[in-house]
Amino acid sequence: EVQLVESGGGLVKPGVSLRLSCAVSGLTFTNAWMAWVRQAPGKGLEWVGRIKSNTDGGTADYAAPGKGRFTISRDDSKNTLFLQMNSLKIEDTAVYYCMAGVEYWGQGALVTVSS
């Protein structure tokens, strides 16, 4: 069974940093292209960014809202995906999901940015 488990969410003040993790099991993580998607309260889904597998170059791409502030990385030795979020804004408040390929989603981690 494929499982993706996010952690690291919480309540933070504007301007601070936060790092989310996504632990993956049940699939060959080293081959997986991984992504982060977020959903603001009561809103639709928004793609945050993705990282290729290391065998395909390991590069990351980002949607405009997170460019320059967010960094996606991976540790294949631990089957874990990361999202480093800096200079958080109130509008970054959302549930953050990790995705494996197009098939699998985690349960989500809530990030609330509020003063």
Next chain:
Amino acid sequence: EIVLTQSPDFQSVTPKEKVTITCRASQSIGKSLHWYQQKPDQSPKLIIKYASQSFSGVPSRFSGSGSGTDFTLTINSLEAEDAATYYCLQTSSLPRTFGQGTKVDIK
């Protein structure tokens, strides 16, 4: 950026009725279009990938069609458990984009 426009935004349907949701892309995306179902307080789940490929464990009443710019998700004989919001996602180009969602309610 490719814009995906779903229609309708909302649909109220009687059980056993057929449901059709469309997703139109602002430019051609081949078959790089995927459909997801999201129920309240749950994460999205894949139901159709690459426009028409079924996914393991998804009931056969769900089907997808289309290519290029126009895509359709069909639910044959709707069941009460299908009440959810449905989203399309394109993976043809960066940034990836989602449709705005279609909420399906059961009458």
